[in-house]
Amino acid sequence: MGAKMSINFDTEVSRLGxxxxxxxxxxxxFGKADVEPFWVADMDLPSPPFLQQKLAERVAHPMFGYTTTPDSLLEAITWWWRHEHQAAVETDWIRLSPSVVTSISLAVQSMSAPGDGVVILSPxxxxxxxxxxxxxxxxxxxxLKIQEGQYTFDFDALQMCFEKNRPxxxxLCSPHNPGGRVWSEAELRRLAVLCNxxxxxxxxDEIHCDIVYAPYRHFSLLRIEEAKDICIVAHSIGKTFNASGLCASLVVIPSPTIRKAFVHAQEQSHCGTVNLLGKAAMEVAFSNEGAAYKQALLAYLKNNVDHAVSALNQIRDARIMTPQATFLVWCDFRAYGKWPAVMKKLIHQANVALSGGTFFGTAGEGFFRLNIAHPSAPLLNAVSRIVETMNRE
Ligand SMILES: Cc1ncc(COP(=O)(O)O)c(C=O)c1O
Known part of the structure; x- marks a missing residue:
């Protein structure tokens, strides 16, 4: 673990403009320009100062032409996987990508054919x-099934689906957004064996893998031997370092066959790299300093999770999923009637905008997702307005 880093996450920084x-x-x-936003998964907490400084240094140079991918960046990425997630990654396995969503699309194009079935474990x-x-x-x-308040894979349904549809x-979303579940080694191995x-x-998609609360630990699919020949694993600096706007992500592909197909899809659309500021940011983020920032951030987020979940549990007929990972809290408000009416109430009475569950598929209907990566004071204020609104007759 790196040295301790002290950052004041309590300071409210306006993002207007x-x-x-x-x-x-x-x-x-949401139909309301001044509603307080707790929806999309980016943080209202500052990126690390060393990342900001690195960007400032780069911007001070007056030329922004084409760049290569330095070995030092690929080594920083392998270091992060090894140091933070005990996963052995070779530099040849890495491809940069402008965003994880770009990689999702390229994976569909390179790992399946038109008309094929693609399995999605919703929500x-x-x-x-x-x-x-x-x-x-x-x-x-x-x-997914809900067991003891947490999502789990439905292996019987999966096997039936595989048998019938040959997808x-x-x-896989690991850790899981929106439920915040950290999949165990045993679950992942069973999934990989079945897929094989x-x-x-x-x-x-392991974009949330750094935001995991003790005693839980992320177990990358890269560590599952049975998955090595059949997987693409995606990560990014977007969530961990609040840097989604830099469009800097990566995939790790151990299998030469899958890698070749993925690279071909990247070349077809000429989208196999990251802009120069994204590269600079990635290289400093995946470092000892980045690990220290992550620890400080995790401590802050954990405190927000604990307080927010404990307050939300005061809502009479709601079920709140305590996240094992992510800065997102999944709230089951199905007992409160049709979701558009609940959404309206939250916007106009509580003055909060949450993500509506249908964004996560039909299994998400009636659920709402709260982003807790905000300074604690305004977050907990908003949470108490949600509780009050939901408990009002
Ligand atoms: C699971 C998951 N994957 C991907 C993304 C987006 O990643 P990117 O901005 O790199 O496309 C998000 C953002 O919320 C996410 O939650």
């Missing part, structure tokens, strides 16, 4: 559905 989607889209998405991050449909593949929705690809048996490849 920075083009932040979370703020700028309020009127169009889950919306672009898994959108990319599948936009690329003319068939969505095979196999909903090419399965999307039916020749199904796995795209494992």
């Amino acid at each position: 920075t083009g932040a989607e979370k703020y700028e889209s309020r009127k169009s998405l 889950v991050y919306g672009p898994f559905f959108f990319s599948t449909e936009l690329n003319q593949r068939r969505i095979l929705d196999v909903p 090419s690809l399965l999307f 048996e039916y020749h199904v490849r796995i795209f494992s």
Whole structure:
């Protein structure tokens, strides 16, 4: 573990005037330009100062021409996987990508053919559905089960789906957005064995893998021997370092066959790299200093999770999923009637904008997702307004 880093996450920093989607889209998405936004998964907490400084240094140079990918960046990425996630990654396995969603689409294009089935374990991050449909593949929705308040895989339903539909690809979100579940080694191994048996490849979106609360630990699919020949694993600096706007992500592909197909898809669309500021940011983020920032951030987020979940549990007929990972809290408000009416109440009475559950598939209907990566004071204020509104007759 790196040295301790002290950052004041309590300071409220206005994002107005920075083009932040979370703020700028309020009127169009929620019909109210001044509603407090707790929806899209980016943080209202500062990126690390050393990252900001690195960008400032780079911007001070007056030329922004084409760049190469330095070995030092690839080594920083392998270091992060090894140091933070005990996963041995070779530099040849890495491809940069402008965003994880770009990689999701390229995975569909390179790991399946038009008309093929793609398995989606819902509720889950919306672009898994959108990319599948936009690329003319068939969505095979196999909903997760809720057991003891947490999502689990439904292996029986999965096997039936594989048997009947012979899909090419399965999307895994690990850790899980929106439920915050950290999949165990045993679950992942069983999934990989089943996928091998039916020749199904796995795209494992591990963008949330750094935000995991003790005693839980992320177990990358890269550490599952049975998955090595069938997987693509995606990561990014977007979530951990609040840097989604830099469009800097990566995939790790151990299999030469899958890698070749993925690279071909990247070349077809000429989208196999990251802009120069993204590269600079990635290289400093995946470092000892980045690990120290992550620790400080995790401590802050954990405190927010604990307080927010404990307050939300005061809502009479709600079920709140305590996240094992992510800065997202999944709230089951199905007992409160049709979701558009609940959404309206939250916007106009509580003055908060949450993500509506249908973004995560039909299994998300009636659920709402709260982003707790905000300074504690305004977050807990908003949470108490949610509680009060939901408990009002
Ligand atoms: C699971 C998951 N994957 C991907 C993304 C987006 O990644 P990117 O901005 O790199 O496309 C998000 C953002 O919320 C996410 O939650």
